[in-house]
Amino acid sequence: MIEEISLQVTGDSGALLRVPAWRIDGGHRGPRVHLQAGVHADEIAGMLVLHQLLPRLREAAEHGLLNGSVTLVPQANPFGIGQFRQGRILGRNHEGSGRNFNRGFPASAKATGTLDNLTDWQRQLAALAAPADIVLDLHTDDEALQYVYLHERFWPAGQDLAAALRAELAIIWEGDGDGAFEEVVIEPWLAEGRFDGRLVATVELRGQGDVSDALAQQDADGLWAFLCGRGVIEQHAKLPQWKGVAVPMGFMETVFAPMAGVLVFERELGEVVQAGERFARIIARPGDAESEVVLTAPQTGMLATRYRDRLIPRGAIAAKFTGSAPSSTWSSGALDP
Structure with missing residues (x-):
């Protein structure tokens, strides 16, 4: 089953904004996956990666090769994607409030009553990802190597993700941060103490200028191989041995x-x-x-x-x-x- 869904939030002007998303359910028991890009709206690479990956997942479902379900949100931030000033997108922080779009997610997920527009958007995005067993949040740095952020509870088990994406660096974090999306996903898992078959990671797809069909194809292939290895897709994919460097965040x-x-x-x-x-x-x-x-x-x-x-x-x-x-x-x- 392929379902087009959407989040709806109120924009700064009062107009209704839509966040397109797709849920592909293979009809077979398996992991639930959530993939998203563009929480920081000026980080474009992941949007193209998911644009390329979506039809492949749709075809896998149509041929009975998809286990579980995959939810894709290729352009997650409806506020930042419209913040153009003098020809340049300002997508890291909300222009009106100065809030970093990727901070405060755990608090927003718990918020009740009448919510401001950013809190409502974060709450809906967190709720969309909440049922998933595997959650990947695609970002980019300024200029950077390919690297991933992983909580210590997912290392070294998450080496398959680093290997599939040819990441040269894994940054391992622990404890509390500043409320990034990754934290709202892992918070209930930490409370339960159950991590088998689960993974959440922030994936940094190189730098902001590294947007091309070739790189997107490479990264989509990597995500595909990772999903095959995790049993989401019924297809054999041999992952290379990871040869990168793992570093604690404090180092x-x-x-x-x-x-x-x-x-x-x-x-x-x-x-x-x-x-x-x-x-x-x-x-x-x-x-x-x-x-x-x-x-x-x-x-x-x-x-x-x-x-x-x-x-x-x-x-x-x-x-x-x-x-x-x-x-x-x-x-x-x-x-x-």
């Missing part, structure tokens, strides 16, 4: 820009940079050689993400590195503000 190093200026990277994504070694510089006042500030790696690690634009404001995240020891600048909560 990740975040380097902030000490000043605004022209950002020049001297090392590429995936390169290992030694502790104290320079990887970039910022030119605060072009023409003034003394205005250059060198950025160095806090500890030896792999360059995992980079700031996308080459004019960086003071305080922005210039880069993130893996580490082999706890970071001196991380206390708790999410890796990104």
Whole structure:
């Protein structure tokens, strides 16, 4: 059975907004899967991946190869997708309130009574995913390697996802964060203490500029292979051995820009940079050689993400590195503000 469903929320203008979604039920007992993209509406790659994956899942159901059900929400955020200013989408935060679209989900899921529009949207999205056994939330970073966020209760069992997507990095988190979508899914599972056959992960599909048919096909193939391996699709798919790096979230190093200026990277994504070694510089006042500030790696690690634009404001995240020891600048909560 293939059912087109939708969430309906009130937009900032008072108009009704629709979030299209599809539920494909194979009619056979099996895992329930929820796949979504675009919670941060300026992260486009996952939208194209699910656009390519949907007809393949529909065909699998029609041929009796789909076990359980799959719900897809290819463009989950109806607010941010319309926030264009001077030709550029501003999809990370709600323009009216300043709220990060991917924060506060557990509180929204418990909210009752008359709700504001963002809380209502988060509550509906959380409810749509609640019955699922496997939940994947597709995002992108600025410029980045392919990587995944996984709670410690799903590692190393989640290596199959990392392998299928050719992720070069797995960031393992524990405890409480800042209310991202992943947390509203895992909260009842933690209360139950039951994790067999379950998985929730935030998947970072490289950087915001990495949107192409070729990459989307590669990632859709990876998700397909992962679903085959988990018994959702009755088809054999051999997963490669995962050869990436797993790092506790508290070991990740975040380097902030000490000043605004022209950002020049001297090392590429995936390169290992030694502790104290320079990887970039910022030119605060072009023409003034003394205005250059060198950025160095806090500890030896792999360059995992980079700031996308080459004019960086003071305080922005210039880069993130893996580490082999706890970071001196991380206390708790999410890796990104």
